Amino acid sequence: MFKIAPSILSADFTRLEQEIKKVEVEGVGYIHVDVMDGHFVPNITIGAPVVKSIKKKTKLPLDVHIMVEDPEKMADQFIEAGSDVLTFHVEATRHPERLLNYIRSKGVKAGISLNPATDLSSIKYLLGSFDLVLVMTVNPGFGGQKLIMPALEKVKELKKIKKDKGLDFIIEVDGGVTEDNIDLYTKAGAELVVAGNAVFGAKDPVQAIKNLLSKGAI
Numbered sequence: 001m002f003k004i005a006p007s008i009l010s011a012d013f014t015r016l017e018q019e020i021k022k023v024e025v026e027g028v029g030y031i032h033v034d035v036m037d038g039h040f041v042p043n044i045t046i047g048a049p050v051v052k053s054i055k056k057k058t059k060l061p062l063d064v065h066i067m068v069e070d071p072e073k074m075a076d077q078f079i080e081a082g083s084d085v086l087t088f089h090v091e092a093t094r095h096p097e098r099l100l101n102y103i104r105s106k107g108v109k110a111g112i113s114l115n116p117a118t119d120l121s122s123i124k125y126l127l128g129s130f131d132l133v134l135v136m137t138v139n140p141g142f143g144g145q146k147l148i149m150p151a152l153e154k155v156k157e158l159k160k161i162k163k164d165k166g167l168d169f170i171i172e173v174d175g176g177v178t179e180d181n182i183d184l185y186t187k188a189g190a191e192l193v194v195a196g197n198a199v200f201g202a203k204d205p206v207q208a209i210k211n212l213l214s215k216g217a218i
C-alpha cells in the first residue's frame with residue numbers, strides 16, 4: 001500500500017504548525033518539505049532553520065527535497081536540521097554517489113531525484129547507493145502544476161528494476177497529483193505520493209487525504 005507525503009509548499013506558511021498537525025493522520029508517511037534556491041529552480045522557499053523548527057513540532061518523519069545547485073554544500077545543514085530523508089537532484093551535482101554515501105554515513109536516508117526530462121540512465125550506476133528515488137512529474141519550482149504524463153514511464157521502469165534486482169529503495173513521485181489521476185501514479189508503481197495542492201489547497205485536508213488514499217488504491 002502506498003503512502004501520502006503532503007507537501008507544505010501549498011500550506012499556509014504563517015500557520016505551519018497547525019497545517020502540519022492537520023495532516024498527521026493514517027496513510028501519511030512523511031511531511032514533504034520543498035527547499036528551493038532560486039538557481040536550480042526559478043523560485044525560493046525555505047531553508048534549514050525552518051526545517052529545524054518543523055522537526056520539533058511533528059512526530060512524522062521529514063522528507064526533505066532540496067532543489068538546489070551544488071547540494072553537497074548544503075547537505076550538512078539539512079542533516080543537522082533533522083531530515084529523515086534528504087533528497088537532492090542528480091542534475092545538480094557532478095558527484096551524486098559521493099553525496100549519497102555521505103548522507104547515509106550520517107544516518108539519514110539518501111534520496112536521488114530526476115527532473116521530468118532526465119533519463120533513468122543517469123542513476124543506473126547509482127543503484128544500491130540510494131534509499132529513495134523521487135521522480136518529478138512536473139518541472140520543479142511550483143505547486144499546482146499539471147502532470148507530465150511521459151515521466152510516469154520512469155516509475156514503471158523503476159518498479160521493474162527494483163523487482164528484477166531485488167533492491168529495496170522507495171519509489172516516490174512528486175507533482176500534479178489529484179484525486180482524479182492518483183491511480184495513474186500508483187498503478188505505475190509509486191509507493192510514496194507527494195501531494196501539495198491536492199491536500200493543502202483542499203477545504204478539508206484530512207478528507208482530501210482519505211480520498212487520495214481510496215482513489216489510488218490498486
Ligand code: DX5
Binds near residue numbers: 010032034139141174
Ligand atoms: C514542486 C515540488 C512539489 C510540489 C508539488 O517543485 O517539488 O513537492 O509541492 O505540488 P503539487 O502536488 O501541487 O503539484
Ligand code: ZN
Binds near residue numbers: 007032033034065194
Ligand atoms: Zn517536492
